[in-house]
Amino acid sequence: xxEMSLAENIVQLIEEAARQQSFTIVKTVWLxxxxxxxxxxxxxRFYFDVVTQGSIAYQAKLEIIEIAxxxxxxxxxxxxxxxxxxxxxxxxxxxxxxxxxxxxxRIKELEVA
Amino acid sequence: MCTTCGCGIGPARINGKTLQWHQxxxxxxxxxxxxxxxxxxxxxxPIFGQFPNTVQRKTNSTYSHVPDLSQTRxxxxxxxxxxxxxxxxAKNRRYFSRHGIFVLNLLSSPGSGKTTLLVKTLQMLQNQLxxxxxxxxQQTDHDAARIRATGVPVIQINxxxxxHLSAQMINQAIQQLPMMNNSLLFxxxxxxxxxxSAFDLGEAHKVVILSVTEGEDKxxxxxxxxxxxxxxxxxKCDLLPYLVFNIDLATNYAQRxxxxxxxxxxxxxxxxxxxxxxxxxxxxxxxxAITT
Numbered sequence: 001x002x003e004m005s006l007a008e009n010i011v012q013l014i015e016e017a018a019r020q021q022s023f024t025i026v027k028t029v030w031l032x033x034x035x036x037x038x039x040x041x042x043x044x045r046f047y048f049d050v051v052t053q054g055s056i057a058y059q060a061k062l063e064i065i066e067i068a069x070x071x072x073x074x075x076x077x078x079x080x081x082x083x084x085x086x087x088x089x090x091x092x093x094x095x096x097x098x099x100x101x102x103x104x105x106r107i108k109e110l111e112v113a
Numbered sequence: 114m115c116t117t118c119g120c121g122i123g124p125a126r127i128n129g130k131t132l133q134w135h136q137x138x139x140x141x142x143x144x145x146x147x148x149x150x151x152x153x154x155x156x157x158x159p160i161f162g163q164f165p166n167t168v169q170r171k172t173n174s175t176y177s178h179v180p181d182l183s184q185t186r187x188x189x190x191x192x193x194x195x196x197x198x199x200x201x202x203a204k205n206r207r208y209f210s211r212h213g214i215f216v217l218n219l220l221s222s223p224g225s226g227k228t229t230l231l232v233k234t235l236q237m238l239q240n241q242l243x244x245x246x247x248x249x250x251q252q253t254d255h256d257a258a259r260i261r262a263t264g265v266p267v268i269q270i271n272x273x274x275x276x277h278l279s280a281q282m283i284n285q286a287i288q289q290l291p292m293m294n295n296s297l298l299f300x301x302x303x304x305x306x307x308x309x310s311a312f313d314l315g316e317a318h319k320v321v322i323l324s325v326t327e328g329e330d331k332x333x334x335x336x337x338x339x340x341x342x343x344x345x346x347x348x349k350c351d352l353l354p355y356l357v358f359n360i361d362l363a364t365n366y367a368q369r370x371x372x373x374x375x376x377x378x379x380x381x382x383x384x385x386x387x388x389x390x391x392x393x394x395x396x397x398x399x400x401x402a403i404t405t
């Protein structure tokens with residue numbers, strides 16, 4: 001349920017941007033959420049609707065761009081796709097890898113008026 | 114989460130006092146009441162090309178009191194959702210580093226024995242070095258009372274309906290917690306094996322506690338927590354003769370999520386295995402200490 005805090009943080013960042021860039025309506029919010037980030041997307045969408053009520057993003061559509069998990073295997077040095085923390089390297093079967101993408105949660109951009 | 118408006122910050126309390134950032138003078142029903150106190154007379158009209166990181170979509174209509182929804186622009190934000198938390202975490206970390214304070218964030222599900230382990234640890238260390246504790250729970254100050262009974266200074270943060278401690282809460286708590294240079298600070302997070310993993314508090318290490326009554330596969334079921342932890346304590350090992358629990362399997366699962374994760378088996382209540390845990394703390398404490 002920390003998705004509620006995440007949604008609040010999103011609204012705060014939007015309001016900060018609104019003050020700096022003088023917009024009053026947010027139409028679309030694009031997020032980048034990594035496959036490995038500790039975020040439940042359905043829950044985030046639910047809380048986004050709740051916390052944007054009465055804010056400048058109350059009409060905003062939430063678009064989530066999912067970023068695929070990627071890692072470098074520390075044993076065989078190959079780039080590997082990783083969808084969860086308990087996966088093993090498809091090449092050498094070890095679980096000793098370093099994440100290179102897919103653990104982010106960011107606001108990418110806004111469509112505003 | 115606030116029961117008045119539904120937002121997640123309040124009514125978080127530190128030692129029973131509401132945190133400063135949250136106020137409800139007129140009890141609005143909405144999360145954030147629509148603020149229409151501003152004037153539109155001198156509003157800055159967005160003009161094409163005015164903001165360097167924006168892209169204008171359509172420019173064929175004039176600006177009016179109500180924003181023209183056909184005239185939209187794209188603004189690049191490119192910021193981490195947890196920017197604010199990370200800002201406070203960095204601030205806390207700088208403070209801890211400047212004062213040589215070694216900070217451990219203790220994480221586990223409810224009932225794993227965190228507070229019992231903490232009380233035992235305090236009793237073993239309190240005559241050797243200055244220690245302080247920040248307790249996090251949704252409600253009550255029961256845990257703070259148990260810590261206070263040892264004589265160690267403690268601050269209780271009640272998160273209300275909140276499911277984790279945030280770096281901002283810790284920032285406020287440390288302003289009220291007297292700590293000497295070269296102290297050891299324990300933060301006992303809210304009992305929750307999911308949410309606290311996402312929030313950096315500025316600690317040196319996250320320590321996850323798994324009790325043997327919980328089942329070996331918890332690391333696989335809640336991987337985020339074991340991924341971010343730097344140490345796993347396997348607690349309540351005195352109960353192993355009465356349980357079906359395979360320590361090797363639990364360790365294997367944890368190390369599948371986090372290769373080389375150190376694991377210490379102990380029983381806080383029987384004081385077994387505590388010496389390895391104490392040595393681990395002291396090694397980190399000495400590294401963090403500053404010479405004054």
